[in-house]
Amino acid sequence: MTATLEAPPLETRGLHVSFGRAAVLRDVNLVVPARTAVGLVGESGSGKSTLGKTVVGINKPRAGQVLVHGEDVFAVGRRRRAAMRRQVQYIPQDPFSSLSPRRTVGQTLAEALDPLRARPADHEEAIVGALDQVRLDPGAMAKYPHQFSGGQRQRIAIARALIVGPQLVIADEITSALDVSVQAEILKLLRTLEETIEASMLFISHNLAVVQALCEHVVVMYQGVIVEQGRVDDVYRNPQHDYTRRLLASVPGSKGFRLD
Numbered sequence: 374m375t376a377t378l379e380a381p382p383l384e385t386r387g388l389h390v391s392f393g394r395a396a397v398l399r400d401v402n403l404v405v406p407a408r409t410a411v412g413l414v415g416e417s418g419s420g421k422s423t424l425g426k427t428v429v430g431i432n433k434p435r436a437g438q439v440l441v442h443g444e445d446v447f448a449v450g451r452r453r454r455a456a457m458r459r460q461v462q463y464i465p466q467d468p469f470s471s472l473s474p475r476r477t478v479g480q481t482l483a484e485a486l487d488p489l490r491a492r493p494a495d496h497e498e499a500i501v502g503a504l505d506q507v508r509l510d511p512g513a514m515a516k517y518p519h520q521f522s523g524g525q526r527q528r529i530a531i532a533r534a535l536i537v538g539p540q541l542v543i544a545d546e547i548t549s550a551l552d553v554s555v556q557a558e559i560l561k562l563l564r565t566l567e568e569t570i571e572a573s574m575l576f577i578s579h580n581l582a583v584v585q586a587l588c589e590h591v592v593v594m595y596q597g598v599i600v601e602q603g604r605v606d607d608v609y610r611n612p613q614h615d616y617t618r619r620l621l622a623s624v625p626g627s628k629g630f631r632l633d
């Protein structure tokens with residue numbers, strides 16, 4: 374440990390989450406280092422979304438800590454917590470229900486940037502900049518979500534996350550509701566963004582090959598427990614846990630995936 378080593382944008386310690394009597398996350402210790410893309414994989418129901426939602430405050434943990442840059446979000450006051458949480462943005466899977474149908478794209482982005490003064494005209498430069506990052510033209514500002522395709526809506530959701538200048542973006546299966554060709558476009562966009570923005574990414578996915586193409590690290594969850602984490606190439610080449618081995622064995626032609 375050197376004094377210059379900065380605290381990671383996200384760390385969870387001993388996180389437990391239950392719904393009623395069912396324990397969904399058990400003793401989850403996750404680290405997302407600065408400027409790093411971390412893939413989060415595991416079968417359906419293993420707790421991936423629950424983990425992402427707990428980090429951003431949608432779910433409440435029964436025990437444990439969520440640290441943003443080393444600061445415990447539950448140990449600070451409400452205003453500080455809200456400011457810390459803005460540094461972590463969650464993009465949900467479904468681009469059809471995640472955008473308010475009654476707001477223009479400009480209003481949605483203005484509200485993300487500044488909830489108290491959500492007037493697009495006051496933030497036009499930032500909004501146009503965020504739209505440009507996701508390859509949408511400024512005309513999108515005045516339109517409503519129903520005027521866009523699923524892929525375009527997911528771009529808007531990405532722009533809404535980026536406009537606040539987050540330290541970490543949690544992308545929860547953000548391409549799984551899209552057609553295959555549109556998925557590839559969004560994944561390419563994400564890879565470009567990885568190179569141009571400073572933020573880390575927690576990329577939740579079922580697709581191990583996509584995780585390998587986009588992420589440096591991978592975290593494997595099984596029944597609410599992290600069973601393995603490390604550099605993607607190391608974990609894929611030399612899985613330590615039996616579940617990881619089974620997961621890798623279940624992917625047909627997993628070595629063949631390319632983004633370009």
Ligand SMILES: Nc1ncnc2c1ncn2[C@@H]1O[C@H](COP(=O)(O)OP(=O)(O)OP(=O)(O)O)[C@@H](O)[C@H]1O
Nearest residue numbers: 392397415416417418419420421422423424546579
């Ligand atoms: N709000 C909730 N209330 C009750 N149970 C829930 C709630 N959210 C999730 N669960 C349960 O918690 C478990 C983990 O769900 P979660 O959505 O985190 O899994 P996941 O890994 O994201 O799965 P998928 O790959 O299908 O998205 C499941 O058994 C689910 O039914």
Ligand SMILES: [Mg+2]
Nearest residue numbers: 421422423546
């Ligand atoms: Mg999920």
